[in-house]
Amino acid sequence: MHRFLDLADFSRDEIIALIDLARHLEQRPEPRALAGRILGLVFFNPSLRTLASFQAGMARLGGTSFVITPGQGTWQLETQLGAVMNGATAEHVREGIPVLASYCDALGIRAFAEGKDLARDLAETQFQAMAEIVDKPLINLESAMNHPCQSLADWKTMDDLAVPRGGKLVLSWVQHPRALPLAVPAATVHMAAMRGMEVVVLRPEGYALPAAIMEKARAAASSAGGSVRESANRAEALAGAHVLYAKEWGSTEHYGNAEADARLRENLSDWCVIPEWFTGADADCKFMHCLPVRRNVAVADAVLDSSRSIVRREAYNRMTAQMAVLHRMLS
Amino acid sequence: MHRFLDLADFSRDEIIALIDLARHLEQRPEPRALAGRILGLVFFNPSLRTLASFQAGMARLGGTSFVITPGQGTWQLETQLGAVMNGATAEHVREGIPVLASYCDALGIRAFAEGKDLARDLAETQFQAMAEIVDKPLINLESAMNHPCQSLADWKTMDDLAVPRGGKLVLSWVQHPRALPLAVPAATVHMAAMRGMEVVVLRPEGYALPAAIMEKARAAASSAGGSVRESANRAEALAGAHVLYAKEWGSTEHYGNAEADARLRENLSDWCVIPEWFTGADADCKFMHCLPVRRNVAVADAVLDSSRSIVRREAYNRMTAQMAVLHRMLS
Amino acid sequence: MHRFLDLADFSRDEIIALIDLARHLEQRPEPRALAGRILGLVFFNPSLRTLASFQAGMARLGGTSFVITPGQGTWQLETQLGAVMNGATAEHVREGIPVLASYCDALGIRAFAEGKDLARDLAETQFQAMAEIVDKPLINLESAMNHPCQSLADWKTMDDLAVPRGGKLVLSWVQHPRALPLAVPAATVHMAAMRGMEVVVLRPEGYALPAAIMEKARAAASSAGGSVRESANRAEALAGAHVLYAKEWGSTEHYGNAEADARLRENLSDWCVIPEWFTGADADCKFMHCLPVRRNVAVADAVLDSSRSIVRREAYNRMTAQMAVLHRMLS
Numbered sequence: 001m002h003r004f005l006d007l008a009d010f011s012r013d014e015i016i017a018l019i020d021l022a023r024h025l026e027q028r029p030e031p032r033a034l035a036g037r038i039l040g041l042v043f044f045n046p047s048l049r050t051l052a053s054f055q056a057g058m059a060r061l062g063g064t065s066f067v068i069t070p071g072q073g074t075w076q077l078e079t080q081l082g083a084v085m086n087g088a089t090a091e092h093v094r095e096g097i098p099v100l101a102s103y104c105d106a107l108g109i110r111a112f113a114e115g116k117d118l119a120r121d122l123a124e125t126q127f128q129a130m131a132e133i134v135d136k137p138l139i140n141l142e143s144a145m146n147h148p149c150q151s152l153a154d155w156k157t158m159d160d161l162a163v164p165r166g167g168k169l170v171l172s173w174v175q176h177p178r179a180l181p182l183a184v185p186a187a188t189v190h191m192a193a194m195r196g197m198e199v200v201v202l203r204p205e206g207y208a209l210p211a212a213i214m215e216k217a218r219a220a221a222s223s224a225g226g227s228v229r230e231s232a233n234r235a236e237a238l239a240g241a242h243v244l245y246a247k248e249w250g251s252t253e254h255y256g257n258a259e260a261d262a263r264l265r266e267n268l269s270d271w272c273v274i275p276e277w278f279t280g281a282d283a284d285c286k287f288m289h290c291l292p293v294r295r296n297v298a299v300a301d302a303v304l305d306s307s308r309s310i311v312r313r314e315a316y317n318r319m320t321a322q323m324a325v326l327h328r329m330l331s
Numbered sequence: 332m333h334r335f336l337d338l339a340d341f342s343r344d345e346i347i348a349l350i351d352l353a354r355h356l357e358q359r360p361e362p363r364a365l366a367g368r369i370l371g372l373v374f375f376n377p378s379l380r381t382l383a384s385f386q387a388g389m390a391r392l393g394g395t396s397f398v399i400t401p402g403q404g405t406w407q408l409e410t411q412l413g414a415v416m417n418g419a420t421a422e423h424v425r426e427g428i429p430v431l432a433s434y435c436d437a438l439g440i441r442a443f444a445e446g447k448d449l450a451r452d453l454a455e456t457q458f459q460a461m462a463e464i465v466d467k468p469l470i471n472l473e474s475a476m477n478h479p480c481q482s483l484a485d486w487k488t489m490d491d492l493a494v495p496r497g498g499k500l501v502l503s504w505v506q507h508p509r510a511l512p513l514a515v516p517a518a519t520v521h522m523a524a525m526r527g528m529e530v531v532v533l534r535p536e537g538y539a540l541p542a543a544i545m546e547k548a549r550a551a552a553s554s555a556g557g558s559v560r561e562s563a564n565r566a567e568a569l570a571g572a573h574v575l576y577a578k579e580w581g582s583t584e585h586y587g588n589a590e591a592d593a594r595l596r597e598n599l600s601d602w603c604v605i606p607e608w609f610t611g612a613d614a615d616c617k618f619m620h621c622l623p624v625r626r627n628v629a630v631a632d633a634v635l636d637s638s639r640s641i642v643r644r645e646a647y648n649r650m651t652a653q654m655a656v657l658h659r660m661l662s
Numbered sequence: 663m664h665r666f667l668d669l670a671d672f673s674r675d676e677i678i679a680l681i682d683l684a685r686h687l688e689q690r691p692e693p694r695a696l697a698g699r700i701l702g703l704v705f706f707n708p709s710l711r712t713l714a715s716f717q718a719g720m721a722r723l724g725g726t727s728f729v730i731t732p733g734q735g736t737w738q739l740e741t742q743l744g745a746v747m748n749g750a751t752a753e754h755v756r757e758g759i760p761v762l763a764s765y766c767d768a769l770g771i772r773a774f775a776e777g778k779d780l781a782r783d784l785a786e787t788q789f790q791a792m793a794e795i796v797d798k799p800l801i802n803l804e805s806a807m808n809h810p811c812q813s814l815a816d817w818k819t820m821d822d823l824a825v826p827r828g829g830k831l832v833l834s835w836v837q838h839p840r841a842l843p844l845a846v847p848a849a850t851v852h853m854a855a856m857r858g859m860e861v862v863v864l865r866p867e868g869y870a871l872p873a874a875i876m877e878k879a880r881a882a883a884s885s886a887g888g889s890v891r892e893s894a895n896r897a898e899a900l901a902g903a904h905v906l907y908a909k910e911w912g913s914t915e916h917y918g919n920a921e922a923d924a925r926l927r928e929n930l931s932d933w934c935v936i937p938e939w940f941t942g943a944d945a946d947c948k949f950m951h952c953l954p955v956r957r958n959v960a961v962a963d964a965v966l967d968s969s970r971s972i973v974r975r976e977a978y979n980r981m982t983a984q985m986a987v988l989h990r991m992l993s
Contacts, residue, residue, distance in 0.1 A: 029367075031366070031367040035693070036691075036693040036721075036722065036724075038718050038721050038722065040714065040718070043404060046404060046405055046406055047404065047405060048399065048401075048405045048406055048422065048427060048430070048431075049430060051397075051399065051404065051405065052371065052397055052399055052430075052431055052434050053434050055395075055397040056369050056371070056397060056434035056435060057434075059367075059369050059395035059397075060367065060369065062367075064395075064717075064721035064726075066713075066714055066717040066718060066721075067404075068710065068713065068714055069404045070710075072403070072404060072734070073705060073708055073709065073713065073729075073731045073734055074708055074709060074710045074713065075708055075710055075954050078957070082958070082963060083957060083958065084957075084958040084959060085956035085957050085958060085959050086839050086956065086959050089956075090954045090956065091710065091953065091954030091955070091956075092955075092957050094957075094966070094967075095953050095954065095955065095966070095973060095974065095977070096710060096954070098974055099710070099711060099714075099953070099974055099977040099978070100710075100714055102974065102977065102978040102981070103714050103715055103718035103719075103978075103981050104718060177417050291422065291426050291430065292406050292421045292422030292426065292427070293422070293423075293426065294416035294417065294421065294422075295409070295414060295415075295416050295423050295425075296413070296414065296415040296416060297415060297416050297417050301413060304425070304426070305425075311426060312426070312429055312430055312433065315426075315430040315433065316430070316433040316434075319433070319434050360698070362697070362698040374735060377735055377736055377737055378735065378736060379730065379732075379736045379737055379753065379758060379761070379762075380761060382728075382730065382735065382736065383702065383728050383730055383761075383762055383765050384765055386726075386728040387700050387702070387728060387765035387766060388765075390698075390700050390726035390728075391698065391700065393698075395726075398735075400735045403734070403735060508748050622753065622757050622761065623737050623752045623753030623757065623758070624753070624754075624757065625747035625748065625751075625752065625753075626740070626745060626746075626747050626754050626756075627744070627745065627746040627747060628746060628747050628748050632744060635756070635757070636756075642757060643757065643760055643761055643764065646757070646761040646764065647761070647764040647765075650764070650765050
C-alpha cells in the first residue's frame with residue numbers, strides 16, 4: 001500500500017482485510033516488524049488521538065516517529081501557489097513537505113478545511129497540492145473532507161462489538177459553539193455505507209451534507225447493499241437504530257459565513273444527545289463520537305458515561321487500525 | 332508496582348530498595364529491559380527535567396515515550412466534573428486521559444495545584460479525578476501537593492553524597508516574584524522525615540506549611556526516628572545543618588490571594604540564600620534546590636556556583652531514580 | 663570527535679572524510695550503530711530541517727532523541743551571566759544546559775544571534791557561555807555566526823552533483839522583509855573557500871560581510887587554493903558561476919538597527935533571484951539556498967521550480983551529513 005488517503009480508494013474486501021490484520025496484530029504483536037522505519041507526522045492543526053496513537057502504534061511495531069507542528073517550534077508554512085511571501089509564512093509547503101518526506105519512510109499530514117470556499121474544500125485543493133509533491137508513502141491524518149484513519153477505527157469498533165454490518169446507523173448533527181469541518185461526517189457516512197449499513201443523516205435545516213458527499217456515500221451503499229438518506233425527524237430517524245453517531249459540523253448553506261451559521265445554531269440547543277433520544281432505538285443501540293467532544297453541549301454526561309457509549313473503544317482502535325495501515329505500508 | 336503517586340504509599344525499606352535498584356541500573360545498564368514498552372507523558376504545566384529525564388530514562392531502558400501537552404498542539408482539556416463545555420476547553424479529561432492510557436503501558440501526569448482553594452488542593456481533587464479513570468500504571472509527575480519523583484531523586488542524592496540519614500535538613504522558604512505551589516515543600520519535608528532526618532521548616536510569618544502537611548511529615552518522622560518542626564529564626568534553624576534545601580512557595584495564610592501574598596513578600600528580599608547563611612551550619616553543609624531556580628532572587632550566584640551546591644546532581648538523579656520506578660513498573 | 667561547532671576546527675581532509683562516511687552510511691545503512699545512545703536537542707529558535715533531520719538521522723542509526731524548546735512547554739532560559747532573575751526567565755542556562763547534558767550522550771544547541779552588538783555576536787558570546795559548561799559531545803545547530811551542519815550538507819551536495827571543487831560560487835544577498843542573522847552567509851563563504859572554490863560575495867551597499875568573517879574565509883581559501891572577494895556588480899560576479907547561493911542577511915553597517923536596515927532594503931526589491939540572473943553563468947549553474955526561503959521575495963518560483971534548484975537535495979543532505987557526525991561522535 002503506497003497511500004492511505006480515502007477508504008474509497010480500496011475495495012470493501014481490502015478494508016475488511018486491513019481490519020483483520022489490525023486484529024491479528026492485537027493478538028500477536030510484532031514488536032520488530034518496522035524496526036529502522038521512520039514515520040514523519042505533520043500537524044497543521046491540533047491533535048490528541050492522532051498524535052499519540054500514531055507514535056504509540058509505530059513504536060509498538062518497532063519503528064520511530066518525529067512530529068512537526070508548523071508555527072510551533074517550526075516556521076509557519078505557506079500553502080498558496082504563486083504567493084509573494086512577504087507576510088507571516090516563512091516557508092512554502094513546496095519546499096517543506098518534500099524535504100520532510102526525504103527524511104522518512106512514510107509521511108502523515110493533517111490539514112483541516114480552509115472553511116471559506118466549499119468547492120475548493122470538496123476538491124481537497126490544499127491536501128492534494130501537498131500530496132502531489134510527496135514521493136513517499138502518505139497517510140491522510142484528516143483533510144478538508146476526509147478522515148480515513150477515524151473511519152477504519154470506527155468500522156473495526158463496530159465489528160469488535162458485533163454491530164450488524166447491515167444494521168442502522170444514524171449520523172446526527174449535534175450542537176457546538178461554532179462551525180466545525182465536514183471531514184468526519186463525510187468520512188463516516190461513506191464508511192457506514194461501504195460497510196453495508198442503512199445510513200440516515202439526521203440534521204436540522206441548513207445543515208444538509210453537500211450533494212457530492214451524499215452521492216459518494218450512495219455509490220458505496222449501492223455496491224455494498226446498504227442505503228443512505230437524510231432526515232430532520234429525530235424519532236423517525238432513530239427508530240430501531242443500532243448506532244447513533246453524533247458529530248458537530250458547520251452549516252453547508254452558509255459555508256464560511258460564521259455569523260449566519262451562529263444565528264442558525266442559536267436555536268438548536270436541543271441538539272445535545274440525552275438518554276431520551278434512545279427511546280425508540282434498538283435496545284442495544286451504541287453511542288459513537290470521534291472525539292474531542294464537548295460534554296453537556298453536544299452530548300450529556302449521562303450518555304457519555306453510560307454503557308451505550310463506545311467512544312473510548314473507537315479512540316483505542318485508532319491505534320490498532322493505524323498499526324495495520326503502517327504494517328501494510330512499511331513492512 | 333502499579334502506581335507511583337506518593338512516597339507515603341511505600342515503606343521506608345521499599346524506598347531504599349528502589350534507590351538501590353537505581354544505583355544498580357547506573358552501574359549495570361539494561362538497555363533492552365523495557366523494549367517494546369511505551370510511556371505516555373501528559374504535561375498540563377511546563378517542564379524541563381521531568382520532560383527530558385523521563386524520555387531519556389525510558390530510552391536508556393529500551394522503551395519509547397510520547398509527550399502530550401494540552402493546549403499546545405493538542406486541545407485544552409477540561410477537568411471540572413459536570414461542566415457545560417461551551418468555553419475554551421474542547422475535550423474533557425474523562426475522555427482524554429483514559430484514551431491516552433489505552434495507547435501506552437504506563438502513563439505519567441503533571442497537573443499543578445489550581446491555587447485557589449487550599450482544602451481542594453490538599454485533597455488532590457484534580458489529580459485524583461484523573462487517577463481514578465486510569466487503568467494502567469500511573470506516575471505522578473507533580474501534582475498539587477506532591478512530587479514523588481523529585482523526592483526519590485533527592486533522597487538518592489543525599490545517599491550518594493553520604494549526607495547522614497539522621498542528619499539535619501533545613502527546608503527554607505526563599506524569595507520569588509510570585510506565589511508558587513506547595514508540591515515540592517510538602518514532598519520534601521515528608522521525604523526527609525521518612526529518611527529519618529531532623530527536619531526544620533524555616534519560613535517567615537505567613538508562610539507556615541498547612542497543618543495536614545506537617546502532620547503527615549511528623550507521622551513519617553516518628554516511625555523513622557526523626558523529627559519535624561518549624562522556625563522563623565534563621566541562625567537557630569541552620570545551626571549544625573547538613574543540608575539547606577531552598578524552595579519558593581506561596582503564603583498559606585493568603586492562599587489564592589495573589590495581592591495579599593505580593594504585599595507580604597515585598598519585605599522579604601533578604602530571603603535570598605547567600606554564603607553567610609552557612610556560617611553556623613556543618614562545615615560540609617550542602618545546598619539543594621529542585622530547580623528551576625531564579626538566580627540572585629532566590630539564591631545568589633556565589634552559592635549556586637560553589638561546591639556546596641548539589642542541584643545538578645539532584646537533577647541528574649531524576650533520571651536514575653525514575654529509571655528504577657519504570658523498571659519496577661514495566662519490566 | 664568530541665565537538666562539531668565549526669568546520670574551521672577540522673582539516674580539509676577531515677571534512678572530506680566525514681563526507682565520505684556520510685556517503686558510506688547512505689549506501690550501507692548501520693541501523694544499530696548507535697543503539698542505546700541518546701541525543702538531546704535544544705532549540706532556542708524555530709527549526710524544521712534541523713529538528714526533523716537530527717531525529718530521523720539518529721533513529722536511522724538506532725539511537726533516540728529528545729527535544730527541548732525553551733519557552734514552549736519548558737521554562738524560558740536566561741543566558742545573561744549575573745542576571746537578577748526577577749523577570750520572564752525562570753531558569754538559567756547554567757543550570758538548564760548541564761542538567762540536559764547529564765541525561766544524554768550528545769547535546770545539540772541552536773541559539774541564533776542576539777542581533778544587537780556585532781562584536782558580541784562575532785565572539786559567539788552566548789553560545790560559548792553554554793559550550794563551556796557542557797561536558798558531553800556537543801553539536802552546533804546554528805549559532806550567532808555559524809551553521810556547520812548546513813555547510814557540511816552543502817559541501818556534500820556539491821560533491822554529489824559534481825560541482826567542481828575549484829569552481830566559482832557566488833554567495834548573493836537576497837531580499838527579505840527584515841534583517842536576518844549572518845550565520846549561514848558566514849558559514850557558507852568559509853565552507854566554499856575551504857573547499858577550494860573561487861568565492862564572490864555579491865551584495866548591495868551596506869551589506870558587506872564583517873571583516874572578521876571575510877578574513878577567516880580568506881585564510882581557508884589560501885590554504886585550499888581558492889579565493890574570496892566581494893562585489894556589488896551582479897553581471898560581473900555571476901559570469902561563469904557554477905553555483906549561485908542565495909541568502910538573506912541584515913545590514914552589517916546598521917547592525918541591530920531595524921529601522922535603518924528597513925530603509926536600506928526598501929529600494930532593493932530587485933534582489934529577488936529570477937531566471938535572467940543566470941544569463942552569463944555556466945550553463946549548468948546550480949541554485950542553492952539553505953531554506954526556509956520566501957518565494958517571490960528572495961527567489962522567484964521560476965528558479966525554485968527549475969532543474970537548476972538543488973535546495974531539496976541540500977536539505978536531504980542535512981540528514982546524511984549529520985549522520986556521519988553522530989556516527990563519528992557516538993559509535
